Structure formats: C-alpha cells, structure tokens
Amino acid sequence: MSDCIFCRIINKEVDATIVYEDDQVVAFNDIYPKAPVHVLIVPRRHIPSLAHVTPEDEPVLGHMMYVARKIAEEQGILESGFRTIINTGRHGGQEIYHLHMHLVGGRPVGPMLVRQ
Numbered sequence: 316m317s318d319c320i321f322c323r324i325i326n327k328e329v330d331a332t333i334v335y336e337d338d339q340v341v342a343f344n345d346i347y348p349k350a351p352v353h354v355l356i357v358p359r360r361h362i363p364s365l366a367h368v369t370p371e372d373e374p375v376l377g378h379m380m381y382v383a384r385k386i387a388e389e390q391g392i393l394e395s396g397f398r399t400i401i402n403t404g405r406h407g408g409q410e411i412y413h414l415h416m417h418l419v420g421g422r423p424v425g426p427m428l429v430r431q
C-alpha cells in the first residue's frame with residue numbers, strides 16, 4: 316500500500332522514531348504525542364482496521380499486546396501504568412486506516428471516556 320503513511324514508515328520511505336521492530340510489527344513514536352510516552356504499534360501487514368481482521372490475524376493481534384508490555388517496560392512505565400487504545404472506524408475516531416495500537420502513559424491519562 317504505497318499511499319498508506321504507516322506502510323511507508325514500515326518500509327522506511329518516511330521517517331519516524333522507531334522504538335521497536337520485529338518480523339511482525341513496527342512501533343514508533345506518535346508525531347503528535349498526547350502523553351510523555353505515546354507509541355503506535357502497527358502490524359507490518361496492511362490491515363485497514365480491527366473491523367477487517369480475519370482468523371489468520373489472531374497471532375499478530377496477540378503479539379501487539381505483548382509488544383505493548385515490552386515497550387512499556389523499556390520506557391519505564393510498566394509499574395506506573397499505561398493505556399492501550401485501538402480506534403476503529405468513524406465512530407471510533409480512526410484517522411489512519413492501517414491498524415495500530417496506541418500505547419500512552421508517563422502521566423495519569425485521565426478518564427477512559429467522557430460521558431456526553
């Protein structure tokens with residue numbers, strides 16, 4: 316997907332601060348961080364969103380969770396805590412249609428949702 320910004324980051328065609336990578340996922344700092352730690356964990360395979368996953372994606376989805384824990388430890392927020400977020404689709408507020416998990420922490424990140 317040459318027009319996908321996250322595929323281009325994965326392929327090293329666009330710069331990003333990569334904090335972790337392996338054969339299944341790449342993780343890099345969010346360009347507009349909302350907290351002292353704000354990392355995006357993305358599968359190498361272009362999956363548009365959580366609404367598009369299939370049974371064959373189950374291993375990488377589990378791996379993303381473990382990588383979140385690993386990065387949290389590396390960034391010193393394992394004990395203080397953190398939040399993982401996957402936005403899906405229009406109502407979920409998804410802006411980039413390459414599946415990604417946000418890992419945010421380094422300060423109390425506030426209530427999960429604001430009641431409206």
Ligand code: AMP
Nearest residue numbers: 320331344345346347402408409410411
């Ligand atoms: P979402 O709303 O879940 O789709 O979040 C997309 C996230 O990608 C936002 O937090 C953006 O700040 C972030 N983002 C957009 N472009 C880039 C980029 N080139 N490098 C790093 N993060 C980006």
Ligand code: ZN
Nearest residue numbers: 319322361413
């Ligand atoms: Zn992509």
